[in-house]
Amino acid sequence: MSEPTKAPPAAAGRAATKKELPEHFKAYKHVWVFIEQERGQVHPVSWELMGAGRELADKLKVDLAAVVIGPPGEAVQHAAAESFCYGADLAYIVADEVLTDYRNEAYTKALTDTVNTFKPEILLLGATTLGRDLAGSVATTLLTGLTADCTALDVDADGSLAATRPTFGGSLLCTIYTLNYRPQMATVRPRVMPMPERIEKPATRIIEHKLGMVEEDIVTKVLSFIPDRDSAKSNLAYADIVVAGGLGLGSPENFQLVKGLAAVLGAEFGCSRPLVQKGWVTSDRQIGQTGKTIRPKLYIAAGISGAIQHRVGVEGADLIVAINTDKNAPIFDFAHVGIVTDAIRLLPALTEAFRARLSPHSRDRIAS
Amino acid sequence: MHIVVCIKQVPDSAQIRVHPVTNTIMRQGVPTIINPYDLFALEAALQLRDKFGGEVTVLTMGPPSAEDSLRRALTYGADRAVLLTDRFFAGADTLATTYALATAIRKISETFGAPDIVFTGKQTIDGDTAQVGPGIAKRLGLLQLTYVAKINEVDPAARTIEAERRSEGGVQVLKTKLPCLVTMLEATNEIRRGAMADALRAARAQIVTWSAKDAGVEDISKCGLKGSPTIVKRVFAPSARAEKAVFVDFANRPPAEALIEELFKRQPKLEAELVSSAHGF
Amino acid sequence: MIEERFDAIVVGAGMAGNAAALTMAKRGMKVLQLERGEYSGSKNVQGAILYADMLEKLIPEFREEAPLERHLVEQRFWMLDDKSHVGLHYKSDDFNEEKPNRYTIIRAQFDKWFSSKVKEAGATVLCETTVTELAQDAYGKVIGVKTDRRDGEIHADVVVLAEGVNGLLGTRAGLRDRPKPENVALAVKEMHFLPRETIEARFNLKGDEGAVIEAAGTISRGMTGMGFIYSNKECISLGIGCLVSDFQKTGETPYGLLERFKQHPSVAPLIEGSEVKEYSAHLIPEGGYNAIPELCGDGWVVVGDAAQLNNAIHREGSNLAMTSGRIAAEAIFQVKSRRDPMTKANLALYKKMLEESFVIKDLKKYKDMPALLHNQSQNFFLTYPQLVSKAMQNFLRVDGTPKKEKESSTVRSFVNARSWTGLFGDAFRFARAWR
Ligand SMILES: Cc1cc2nc3c(=O)[nH]c(=O)nc-3n(C[C@H](O)[C@H](O)[C@H](O)COP(=O)(O)OP(=O)(O)OC[C@H]3O[C@@H](n4cnc5c(N)ncnc54)[C@H](O)[C@@H]3O)c2cc1C
Ligand SMILES: Cc1cc2nc3c(=O)[nH]c(=O)nc-3n(C[C@H](O)[C@H](O)[C@H](O)COP(=O)(O)OP(=O)(O)OC[C@H]3O[C@@H](n4cnc5c(N)ncnc54)[C@H](O)[C@@H]3O)c2cc1C
Numbered sequence A: 001m002s003e004p005t006k007a008p009p010a011a012a013g014r015a016a017t018k019k020e021l022p023e024h025f026k027a028y029k030h031v032w033v034f035i036e037q038e039r040g041q042v043h044p045v046s047w048e049l050m051g052a053g054r055e056l057a058d059k060l061k062v063d064l065a066a067v068v069i070g071p072p073g074e075a076v077q078h079a080a081a082e083s084f085c086y087g088a089d090l091a092y093i094v095a096d097e098v099l100t101d102y103r104n105e106a107y108t109k110a111l112t113d114t115v116n117t118f119k120p121e122i123l124l125l126g127a128t129t130l131g132r133d134l135a136g137s138v139a140t141t142l143l144t145g146l147t148a149d150c151t152a153l154d155v156d157a158d159g160s161l162a163a164t165r166p167t168f169g170g171s172l173l174c175t176i177y178t179l180n181y182r183p184q185m186a187t188v189r190p191r192v193m194p195m196p197e198r199i200e201k202p203a204t205r206i207i208e209h210k211l212g213m214v215e216e217d218i219v220t221k222v223l224s225f226i227p228d229r230d231s232a233k234s235n236l237a238y239a240d241i242v243v244a245g246g247l248g249l250g251s252p253e254n255f256q257l258v259k260g261l262a263a264v265l266g267a268e269f270g271c272s273r274p275l276v277q278k279g280w281v282t283s284d285r286q287i288g289q290t291g292k293t294i295r296p297k298l299y300i301a302a303g304i305s306g307a308i309q310h311r312v313g314v315e316g317a318d319l320i321v322a323i324n325t326d327k328n329a330p331i332f333d334f335a336h337v338g339i340v341t342d343a344i345r346l347l348p349a350l351t352e353a354f355r356a357r358l359s360p361h362s363r364d365r366i367a368s
Numbered sequence B: 001m002h003i004v005v006c007i008k009q010v011p012d013s014a015q016i017r018v019h020p021v022t023n024t025i026m027r028q029g030v031p032t033i034i035n036p037y038d039l040f041a042l043e044a045a046l047q048l049r050d051k052f053g054g055e056v057t058v059l060t061m062g063p064p065s066a067e068d069s070l071r072r073a074l075t076y077g078a079d080r081a082v083l084l085t086d087r088f089f090a091g092a093d094t095l096a097t098t099y100a101l102a103t104a105i106r107k108i109s110e111t112f113g114a115p116d117i118v119f120t121g122k123q124t125i126d127g128d129t130a131q132v133g134p135g136i137a138k139r140l141g142l143l144q145l146t147y148v149a150k151i152n153e154v155d156p157a158a159r160t161i162e163a164e165r166r167s168e169g170g171v172q173v174l175k176t177k178l179p180c181l182v183t184m185l186e187a188t189n190e191i192r193r194g195a196m197a198d199a200l201r202a203a204r205a206q207i208v209t210w211s212a213k214d215a216g217v218e219d220i221s222k223c224g225l226k227g228s229p230t231i232v233k234r235v236f237a238p239s240a241r242a243e244k245a246v247f248v249d250f251a252n253r254p255p256a257e258a259l260i261e262e263l264f265k266r267q268p269k270l271e272a273e274l275v276s277s278a279h280g281f
Numbered sequence C: 001m002i003e004e005r006f007d008a009i010v011v012g013a014g015m016a017g018n019a020a021a022l023t024m025a026k027r028g029m030k031v032l033q034l035e036r037g038e039y040s041g042s043k044n045v046q047g048a049i050l051y052a053d054m055l056e057k058l059i060p061e062f063r064e065e066a067p068l069e070r071h072l073v074e075q076r077f078w079m080l081d082d083k084s085h086v087g088l089h090y091k092s093d094d095f096n097e098e099k100p101n102r103y104t105i106i107r108a109q110f111d112k113w114f115s116s117k118v119k120e121a122g123a124t125v126l127c128e129t130t131v132t133e134l135a136q137d138a139y140g141k142v143i144g145v146k147t148d149r150r151d152g153e154i155h156a157d158v159v160v161l162a163e164g165v166n167g168l169l170g171t172r173a174g175l176r177d178r179p180k181p182e183n184v185a186l187a188v189k190e191m192h193f194l195p196r197e198t199i200e201a202r203f204n205l206k207g208d209e210g211a212v213i214e215a216a217g218t219i220s221r222g223m224t225g226m227g228f229i230y231s232n233k234e235c236i237s238l239g240i241g242c243l244v245s246d247f248q249k250t251g252e253t254p255y256g257l258l259e260r261f262k263q264h265p266s267v268a269p270l271i272e273g274s275e276v277k278e279y280s281a282h283l284i285p286e287g288g289y290n291a292i293p294e295l296c297g298d299g300w301v302v303v304g305d306a307a308q309l310n311n312a313i314h315r316e317g318s319n320l321a322m323t324s325g326r327i328a329a330e331a332i333f334q335v336k337s338r339r340d341p342m343t344k345a346n347l348a349l350y351k352k353m354l355e356e357s358f359v360i361k362d363l364k365k366y367k368d369m370p371a372l373l374h375n376q377s378q379n380f381f382l383t384y385p386q387l388v389s390k391a392m393q394n395f396l397r398v399d400g401t402p403k404k405e406k407e408s409s410t411v412r413s414f415v416n417a418r419s420w421t422g423l424f425g426d427a428f429r430f431a432r433a434w435r
């Protein structure tokens, strides 16, 4: 809402912009990352956050801790152990049968109790469906600030978390602080942070915390879990090579050219948002602010103008190649290699040329 | 059955412009719309009401002009609209927003009957946080079902609800008790066109308008800017990359060849990696 | 079907419909207004210049609250060839008066405000509701409308057709013919956003002053048409329109013309670096007096663009729309006050009152102009602009050629291009059409 009597509440408008941390919050120390595991699988975003968390902890000269919540058993122990290989100084485990499946009530209690007991100053979660469900509940229970979908995390001179996120449909970025409440919470979307290198390390300090809840306390029951059919599932976010098409392709038929090139390269294919809206491509293939963030080694964008909402989803790519008929298209402002030509004609030629270069014959050539 | 749907009036972000010099948002002429995600929540609520009877109350916190959005919601077929508006609410972050909305829902409960379900959208297109739904649930002590793709069954007598919730890699089928809060996923239904009678009623309806005091807010310091733990310190435009793209010159040879050469020249390891990943022949 | 009956139903919430609904509602009539757009103005395209006088008649204090952009202090007419323009500029401080006469507006915002006044006056306004058909009784009398909403038929004593240039409902009901391609222009328009200061610097304006450029010439490729550039507070509206029949004949595309217009060396610097946010296309009725259809019948009247009430020569449309809407409403109110039925004979009062107003008088004055411009489009929009440009160059370029020779070469080029009889004929025809 805008307030007529005052300047817009943006930038410096907040009531308390100075840090005046109340006494009882001064005990809050260390950086925590919530390790998201479901059915034995750790979501890669958790390791990405460990990378970011390590940097913050080093700057603050504090510990980095992983928090693993789940059912008792191998999977949770293993996740906790793995966290050391991604930089953890210690790990907290809350393990209980009632935590077998993700349920808001139980997980919120598990995480809020650990926070209240061990008092971290920063708590990071992945902006997945689980992470967002949990973060919102935990922040409200703790009555602290939460910055969602951050694209950059840093600490400033006085040790406060500076969380940067897109605002106004991605046209602008803003940096948000939680100065006078603890913990400072933030969520980050998968693939926004680089995956840190895994370095083999022994699991040293693991602290177990009791949940103190029984099944009868939990109203919500999980009746079943229907996994996505594998064939329909795209591995877009984690692909090494991505080929994507935009409105410049003009028709759903021409989008097949993108798929063709992707097939030859062993790549995943993606698209800009208008193609999803037109129903040409399914929504799990959308790249960008309201779709997937990708960090491939090679990204080829054909007929995509490079709007800011698309850009934020691909900027992490090592090599961005843009094919566009308009030499002034904004995509050339952030692509590394550009080619000004008709994608509808170039794509088939490129597919053929790659097919020739990458044929078994050439394979031998490179191997030798 | 009484259902409350929280909707937010947002600027149509597709039409937002940033001042090229000062990097501030140019709001002039940017139309406002009902947050598109909230329409899925509204339609889900209307379907339940049509099935079980009862009423749908739409609620928004916003400036007085947010009345437009409420009136629209009535056109779609909602029964009642509540506008929560007060200068004390200005500048609220998600925590302060949930405080205000939760207080208003309590007041709605006293005035028009306790809600069985509170619906919100998955997220807004301006705040984009997806936190307000879970926040309201916590404040009201409601059970929450987020990212709901489908409501399988509601049993008003047994006071249970069964729904499919999107989670990573699959769908969780959950069953819980009423009252609860549901955040609806996008593309799960299509908002109806209200009948002529709905449109007529909406055009003439009296919108219930509450100030902080009317809604029963006891602690003004928990509202708006004051009640917001987060502080926006800096707003800025994304920086441009230093150098622009290198354009591939293909005057003398086929463009595809020229492009591939440029790629392999830049990243010598790429060719070997491609060979190992490619399986297109 | 809805049981409730209204005194009048107004179809459309543009300038004409809003004026009609406002006037009737203020008179205490029970009015229902239906608009297919999301809100009044959401679908409306106009340059747009607002003429204060006609609005003042409806809402005297409008200057205090209406979303106005800039009041106009300068008008430029440009005759363009591909590289130059010859211009007539008029700017006067007199236009910085207390109650300025002309303003630029953004229709989407202005109409929204206008509509809020209609609602305040007590009319029931339903948006996102398209009238699909007129409801008629067995005798053909219009008794109400059918809409695209469920159970959407609704009745009234009289229907005011303010549906804009297409006039689809009237045509469908057999009350009038479809507008002919040679009587409508297709205009395309873009909004170019720039910081306020930049616009003021480029147009040499201060405060809320505004300027307007009207341009004709080779940009329309010999078709009958004109380009316009209007300064708003934070954006420039820029567009061009040509007769639909000409587009059909030449195969030119409106967007192609607009692109060319924007790239013209006199235009490009005005919009450089701007962000384009809106592209829209709309028809303008340009048939003038001779194209006006039947204005009323049993149970209906037609107003504004739907009645082809548009003065293409002066680029006036919204004022004719507002005035015809107001007059129709007054006429309907008089018929109602006498408790007479809304028959064609009784509603003819509207026609009579309109004939006495500037609306019909102005259109009559220019009744031959559309045909002239149309028949002579090659000359007016291609040959003459090029000749004039050449003449100006001849006049200005100092290259040692004796002045006398220069003059006769200019005359020669005119005559060669058009012949003496042609030139006199054009001048004569033009003068007569203008008179
Ligand atoms: C809140 C919000 C969230 C959004 N989220 C996303 C998001 O997550 N992802 C996303 O992608 N967008 C998103 N958008 C939309 C975004 O703003 C742009 O509208 C969109 O990315 C444009 O898609 P495009 O590049 O395919 O189409 P266009 O912008 O129309 O660009 C088409 C391009 O193709 C070029 N072209 C035309 N013909 C050819 C040809 N034959 N060969 C080669 N090039 C050609 C043109 O020069 C042009 O540059 C979002 C918008 C909003 C408001
Ligand atoms: C590019 C351009 C520039 C112009 N510049 C100027 C200018 O500078 N000054 C000037 O005075 N005039 C100008 N005009 C002309 C002016 O815009 C019109 O004359 C004026 O808008 C006519 O008003 P109206 O109410 O008759 O029609 P409109 O403003 O077109 O309104 C008609 C309304 O009816 C609605 N409608 C249509 N069909 C239905 C239906 N079946 N059911 C429900 N609703 C329906 C439409 O959505 C619309 O809101 C310009 C026109 C154009 C296209």
Ligand SMILES: Nc1ncnc2c1ncn2[C@@H]1O[C@H](COP(=O)(O)O)[C@@H](O)[C@H]1O
Residues within 6 Å of the ligand: B006, B007, B008, B035, B037, B038, B059, B060, B061, B062, B094, B097, B101, B119, B120, B121, B122, B123, B124, B125, B127, B128, B129, B130, B131, B132, B133
């Ligand atoms: N000011 C508000 N008034 C009413 N509902 C809101 C408001 N802000 C957010 N919501 C609801 O909360 C959901 C999530 O919002 P957000 O957390 O901002 O992404 C929205 O889809 C709305 O249903």
